[in-house]
Amino acid sequence: MVHGNSVLCCCPLVAPTAHFLQSCAHALRIAILRRIVNFSKTVYRYRRLLALLLFLAALFALVHGTALQEHFSLTYVRQQLSYNQWSGLAIFVLLFTVGNLVQVPGWIFLASAVLILGEFGGGLATYIAACTSCAFTFLTVRWIGGDTVRQLDSKWALQLLAHLHAHPIRNMVVLRTLLQTLPALNYALALAGVGFRQYMVAVLIGLPLPIALYCVFFDSIRQVLGIA
DSSP, rough: OOHHHHHHHHHHHHHHHHHHHHHHHHHHHHHHHHHHHHHHHHHHTTTHHHHHHHHHHHHHHHHTSSSGGGSHHHHHHHHHHOHHHHHHHHHHHHHHHHHHHHHHHTTHHHHHHHHHHHHHHHHHHHHHHHHHHHHHHHHHHHHHHHHHGGGGGOHHHHHHHHHHSSSSSHHHHHHHHHHHHHHHHHHHHTTTTOOOOHHHHHHEEEEHHHHHHHHHHHHHHHHHTTTT
C-alpha cells in the first residue's frame, strides 16, 4: 500500500517532465534546422568559389597524379624547344598556360627558354607565354568563380578590395612586378572583380622587368656551365 501511494505521488511529476522533454526536443529540432538552412545559404552564396576549388583540385590531381607531370619538367620543355622551334614554342605556351593553373613553377619554362633560345629569344618567348597564361587563368577563374571575393563577409577583405580598386592598374603593376605569374595572384585578382582590360595592361607592364632580370641570371648560369 505504501508502494502504491508513492507511485501516485510521483504521477503529478510525469506530465511536466514529459512536456519539458518535448519542448527540449522541439527546440533542438529548430536549432538543427536553422543550422542546416544557414549552411545551405552559405554553400549557395559561395557555390561558384566551391566549384572553382573543385575544378582546380581535379586539374591538380590530373597533372600531378599521372604521367602528365613528366611534361612539365625542365628536360621535356628543353627537348620540345630543341626539336622544332615553332611547334616547340606552341607546346611551350600551352604547358606554361596549364602549368600556371596547377602550381608549376614558372622558372622551369623561363630557364628552358633561355638555355635553348638565348637571353633575348628566351625572354621574348617567356613574355608571350606568361601573358597568355595570365589571360587564360583570369578568364577561366572569372568564368567559374565570378567575383566571389567581393561577397566575402570580412572587413579586412573589403578594405583590401577598396585599396585595390582605388588605383587598380598601378597596384596590379606593383603586384605583378613583385610576384610575376604567381597563380595565387592570378586567382585573387580574377575573383576580386577587376576589369580584364586593366588586368592585362598591368600584366603587359609589370612582367618585362622581372623576366629580363631572370633572363640575365639564367643566361649567366648557361655561360658558366658552358651550355650551348
